Amino acid sequence: MPPRAASAVVGVGLGLVGVLATQPTAYGQPALTHARRAAGLALLARAVVPTSWLLNGLSLPEPAPEFVRLNRIAYRPFCLALAVGLLTDGP
Numbered sequence: 001m002p003p004r005a006a007s008a009v010v011g012v013g014l015g016l017v018g019v020l021a022t023q024p025t026a027y028g029q030p031a032l033t034h035a036r037r038a039a040g041l042a043l044l045a046r047a048v049v050p051t052s053w054l055l056n057g058l059s060l061p062e063p064a065p066e067f068v069r070l071n072r073i074a075y076r077p078f079c080l081a082l083a084v085g086l087l088t089d090g091p
Helices: 004-022 030-048 051-057 065-088
Strands: none
Touching: 004 030, 004 065, 030 065
């Protein structure tokens, strides 16, 4: 499994995405709209790009089998759901 620091970075990042997802975008806040779209595109990439490409691109070691299983059944679908929500809401 990833080290605690990496897990904390992911947790904080997803927390920020949650804040973005709860902010209204229909009131002319272009910076917020751009941030939502950027977060949505990053999460979409995380959901659809093969894990081996992501790990190689980030120079990370081969993941443990438990992470691979959790990635397939939980992390990728969660990222995809968040991406769809961020990319389909707002102007």
